[in-house]
Amino acid sequence: MGDQYWRQFTFDSQVSTYLEGAAALGVKPSACLDDVLGKPALRPAAATPLESRKFKKDGTLYANQRAEDESLDSFRERLRAHISENLARYFKRAEIVRLEDEAGEAMFDDWQTARAIRDCQLASQWPRNTDACKRYGRLCDYFDACTGVASLDDETHFRSEQAHRELGDLHSNQEGIRQ
Numbered sequence: 001m002g003d004q005y006w007r008q009f010t011f012d013s014q015v016s017t018y019l020e021g022a023a024a025l026g027v028k029p030s031a032c033l034d035d036v037l038g039k040p041a042l043r044p045a046a047a048t049p050l051e052s053r054k055f056k057k058d059g060t061l062y063a064n065q066r067a068e069d070e071s072l073d074s075f076r077e078r079l080r081a082h083i084s085e086n087l088a089r090y091f092k093r094a095e096i097v098r099l100e101d102e103a104g105e106a107m108f109d110d111w112q113t114a115r116a117i118r119d120c121q122l123a124s125q126w127p128r129n130t131d132a133c134k135r136y137g138r139l140c141d142y143f144d145a146c147t148g149v150a151s152l153d154d155e156t157h158f159r160s161e162q163a164h165r166e167l168g169d170l171h172s173n174q175e176g177i178r179q
Contacts, residue, residue, distance in 0.1 A: 035093050
């Protein structure tokens with residue numbers, strides 16, 4: 001995790017929101033602790049394919065070859081040992097502070113986002129996120145609606161689901177919002 005990763009926190013809205021939220025509750029934190037865990041690239045060892053196996057004169061496989069897949073317990077122990085030996089590589093903690101001007105900029109960013117949402121509500125029109133059309137190796141489920149091939153009202157293409165109970169009646173809540 002390089003310097004660029006940690007620098008992104010100088011304007012991370014989640015950190016700013018946590019710090020402002022704590023202040024609103026009467027706690028004035030001096031910083032936010034961020035714990036970051038690395039994901040090991042180790043995988044369970046697989047058996048050497050039959051056609052690739054090479055045997056010594058005594059009939060045993062060479063040391064870099066395996067007759068069987070590594071067991072889950074064996075892999076777990078190897079992974080635990082690897083992480084323990086390389087702890088600094090897999091666990092980092094940073095103290096993230098907000099300077100006064102950074103906190104003000106973060107609040108302005110949030111205000112601008114809220115204003116943009118309100119403008120979209122008033123216009124009953126929302127911007128499309130065209131960068132997201134092909135993320136995760138497939139087209140977005142709403143691609144046909146955005147490109148005009150299908151309508152969101154077409155239940156053969158899109159199904160209507162009830163909102164979660166926790167959200168209540170979303171439409172009546174939005175109507176109560178004032179400018």
